Amino acid sequence: MSKIIITCAITGSIHTPSMSPYLPVTADEITAQSIEAAEAGAAILHLHARDPETGKPSAAPEHFMAFLPRIKQASDAVLNISTGGSAVMALDERLAAPRAAEPEMCSLNMGTMNFALYPAAERIKDWKHDWEKPFLENSDDLVFKNTPRDIATILRDLGQTRGARFEFECYDVGHLYMLRHFADRGLVDPPFFIQFVFGVLGGIAADPDNLMHMKRAADKLFGGDYAFSVLAAGRHQIPLTTMAAAMGGHVRVGLEDSLMIAKGKLARRNADQVAKIRRIVEEVGRSPASPDEARAMLGLKGADRTAI
């Protein structure tokens, strides 16, 4: 089977500092954990930023630029910047850093949805920062806005104008049809790199039947024009990515999506999750793609054509 692309999502905007002392927050922590993850076998690094003082998700270009050049200088991994930011951010805020950095790859969320984080709040006893509890609890009335107009803006601003290609985040079958719609409009070119996202409360649940369902729908809609990757939240991360690897797909791990390395055990580093999934995928006969192999498979523009 083809080489397998391992993506590592270093810090994200879902988890908060009180959930794990190992969640990268500062530019130093994000830089160090990104380099380690690439050395462990991640070909793509999916990156969000945080306020270094409070750990709060940040869209500020200066927070991204405090680590992007350092990672680029120390690793040839593909830098994939989030356009999702955090569901509480307006679109222009979410796009400020990717517009400035002009990365090879960005995430692109294929539909407006609920993004319910509040169940996590019940499990936290001591809060490090006063923003965390309301951030999580207010997600019961939070809409993660990704209208067709928002999607078209991102495709034009970052894709057509700045040469980025996309990790299309599909949280349900309907999002696959939305991607098909944009392909029919000529706003996206194959090969499509589709991230099947499982286990977010508001998207499709993480179970093998749903992975087969997403795969069947994607096969019908995109035929040979796509490659799928799988990310699954929390305890579902390793089982679903293992299944994806056995199916010929690609995988995404990282503390953005799960804080654990095993049942009841916090991951101390992103690289530990990368090393774990790498051992598993090699056992099922796959070998990790290098960053340049990932670039060739996905048609990326090259690290020398970014503004990082």
Ligand code: KMH
């Ligand atoms: N946090 C993941 C479930 C993005 O950054 O644009 C999806 C994600 C979205 O990574």
Ligand code: ZN
């Ligand atoms: Zn993300």
